[in-house]
Amino acid sequence: MTAPEAGSTTHERNTRQMSLGINWVTTWVAKTVDVVSTNRLRLVDLDREIGDGDHGENLDRGFTAVATKFASLPDDSTPGAALKLVATTLISTVGGASGPLLGTAYLKGAQAVGDATELDSDAVVAFLTAARDGVVLRGKAEVGDKTMIDAWTPAVDAATAAAADGKSPVEVLRAAADAAAQGAVATEPLVAHKGRASYLGDRAIGHRDPGAESSSLILAAAADAADEVK
Amino acid sequence: MTAPEAGSTTHERNTRQMSLGINWVTTWVAKTVDVVSTNRLRLVDLDREIGDGDHGENLDRGFTAVATKFASLPDDSTPGAALKLVATTLISTVGGASGPLLGTAYLKGAQAVGDATELDSDAVVAFLTAARDGVVLRGKAEVGDKTMIDAWTPAVDAATAAAADGKSPVEVLRAAADAAAQGAVATEPLVAHKGRASYLGDRAIGHRDPGAESSSLILAAAADAADEVK
Amino acid sequence: MKKLINDPKNVVDESVAGFGLAHPDIVTVSADPLFVARAQGASQGKVGIVSGGGSGHEPLHAGFVGFGMLSAAVPGPVFTSPTPDPIVAATLASDGGAGVLHIVKNYTGDVLNFETAADLADAEGVRVVSVIVDDDVAVKDSLYTAGRRGVAGTVVVEKVAGAAAERGDDLDAVAAIATRANANTRSMGVALTSGTVPHAGEPSFVLPEDEIEIGIGIHGEPGRERIKLEPADGIVDRLLAPILEDLPFASGDKVLLFVNGMGGTPLVEQYIVYRHAAEVLAEKGIEVARSLVGSFVTSLEMQGVSLTVTRLDDELTELWDAPVETAALRWGR
């Protein structure tokens, strides 16, 4: 990121006020498990319209497994370790396209976080950026291809800007979540160039991309979790 | 048949007045072709309810073939020869249970008629009786088994009685047709003991037997033909 | 009705023609009279085996024509027995001088038409023996009905009879094997949906979205009872119980377990059915020595399955294992 000196001093002051620890990660995971299972059928329906109707099923299977794993998460785990556990669990349980993609997102994000115990706004931005880059690395999608990237990239940009404005991690995540939500909606008029939806050509127009929608739900859960634990 | 002496003398007088020749057979066949094709779907429906839904199709295929054969029927053919042609054609085109059964009916009936050129009431009764016996010979069904026999046997009995009363061939055939029609209706409350319908047990109750219905249509055509040519 | 067909009248002719084009190395098709025979013709000195019946049950019977199984098959119109003429022609074409076995499913139409054909073939100097297949336990009180129906067990009878003929058994011996196979075979089926006879255009019967027909016949003839749709394992129990009681099969028996798809049910479901059927037999101490899973005796696009169990002795097992090379069943060569 390229935050101006001024900005960086500003946010150093703000983030000194607050940062996110392991309880944010565990709360985020708990909320994600909920939101994914509540939206399971909705995501299945979205995927049935322009895919093969399993996206909600895939994520639900994955995050249910994550919940089980987290039940026995060592108390002394770092956010990075916990996020890596999410990654490996998703990779080995979700399958489909979204499994390796979201898994890689958490994996790269975890690596960016390293073994820090507290995440300030910069760290949150670094996490989101690395996560997004991981999805692009594996999936080669660009903004406008009607994929989860259309949720992630606006989220990363908004988070970066918020951090540059010295916003707190909570505010940074909220900005990311709001941008992701708009990004998901913005996939509706698009023709898909990646994933199953790309087979549809113009017939994908008017349908929201299920992966973009699920990513925005996951990022909203991240912001809600930060609110709760702050 | 066992008509009393008196009866036999009576009817000899009556039948001397009128008898049926080859034109009756050809007219009967023409009318049968019509009535079977008009009732094709109805018979299919009846057979779908307690059989396998092909009876109308089977008979239509058969009598269409008979019509073709009759187009080139030698002018000098006897009723017996013409009826034998119906028999062999049905046997080799109808298939199913009704093919061999009706085919045998015409075959045995033709044999009973021999090479007579004119059929009096006795001959008509002999024809119907031999036909019915042929069906029983092949199919081993008894009255009440919910088969075409439930149309044929009442028809034979009515014809026999009519002839014994000295009725004309036309009247004899009309009596047979009416009895067959009632016999077909009378199959509705029955449980079937022969043919596919027998697999249904009580579930056959309330449905008319398709073969009894088609036989009554065929016998009605015989009476109509006699009316027309008399 | 949605089908991949042209004129409904031509369904059988076109399908059999396609079958002949697809398997020229195995079969040859006579278009009129319509029958399917081995490409190599009759095997001299060996017993010929002819089967047939209404169409709509593919791959039965034409799919089983070839080395080690049928000599010829006679497809009738959909669900309607063929007439005697093509049966006679197929019988004459299958005679290698040792006579011909007719394997006939027990339906009045098939029995009567094959009967007439056998008489005519005898008249032509070809000795014919007929074996009637009646493995369907769904039909009760056989005495007061046309008798049990011939269903999926026909495949077993045709396979072992074909193997017996191939090894050189004489006509009476082959007939005895076929009779023994039938006597040791029991079947029962279930339908989730009905097939539609092409020229009828409407389903042969209608099942509500939540009901199934236990004991269905392969022509859509209703069976024993209609019940609410239930889990596959429960349905398997309902089919297997009457089958096992009937023979009866006993602990220690070695059997062939055959799960047959009705045409519209995919393999993924057939194997779920097989799994529980095998479990149940194991619990009862019945050893599944051989197995067959697939859509071999169908009822057009009907969704459903049938279960067939055959008690095997050493000879039947050996005949089942013997090489077979047909379009639908092939192993050993």
Add this chain to the structure above:
Amino acid sequence: MKKLINDPKNVVDESVAGFGLAHPDIVTVSADPLFVARAQGASQGKVGIVSGGGSGHEPLHAGFVGFGMLSAAVPGPVFTSPTPDPIVAATLASDGGAGVLHIVKNYTGDVLNFETAADLADAEGVRVVSVIVDDDVAVKDSLYTAGRRGVAGTVVVEKVAGAAAERGDDLDAVAAIATRANANTRSMGVALTSGTVPHAGEPSFVLPEDEIEIGIGIHGEPGRERIKLEPADGIVDRLLAPILEDLPFASGDKVLLFVNGMGGTPLVEQYIVYRHAAEVLAEKGIEVARSLVGSFVTSLEMQGVSLTVTRLDDELTELWDAPVETAALRWGR
């Protein structure tokens, strides 16, 4: 939704278990991680071949595990790619010291998960080469999409690659054969009805009683166009034209013609389709040297078919004819 299943969650586990019980002489099933391997284990010194993908396409892929074809198959959840773990396990179990070929249908999920698995297997010291199958010509502008889908042509690729491995070709040679088979194979399908993913409970898509989907994908992904139902011959023309133009196939070519049922379409219809497809090829001077007809790459209980045409050279023909002994494809032994 009417299916012969128990808990929708267990459809794949129970079906694969039943498959294993039915074919103990051919395959062995690993329940967790879930994969199907040859009963005889890996062939020492020979290249292993692993394929897999979402379930619901049975007999693909498990039905092709056995002598002369696949070493192992990895069934994912219905219509969902398996995760890397079972793919890695199947790969290690299939290594006879000569490396392992991954045959992957071209879907983002399958490609990504097999990619990850290949990395992990490499890390375990097993050399893996992957060949992507993308035979479906229904997908246009491959440049602006995830590329063509892998459909029924996968059977051809798996068969010839398996034969090459069986005769002792090294990994690169086997991969080259698979690549060549894919490069010479084109497919396109049609749906009359949609299958229903068990846990979804509703059809993947809905077609009016009088419409069909041309260019359907095997997961129910919509294809090129929806049209009114028309006679089979016309539909065959619509499927065959893009296939033939694409390669393009030319007069004088020798080909394999493969009519594949989608799961709910019975053989009687598949042979009607085959008949006209063979006619059209004959008119164009394209020689049908080999044929395959049956439901091999299905989409649950979907009604429909796909046509696949592979241009054969002498070597591909020899490899196609080579002995194969699997649950779904068997000849020569």
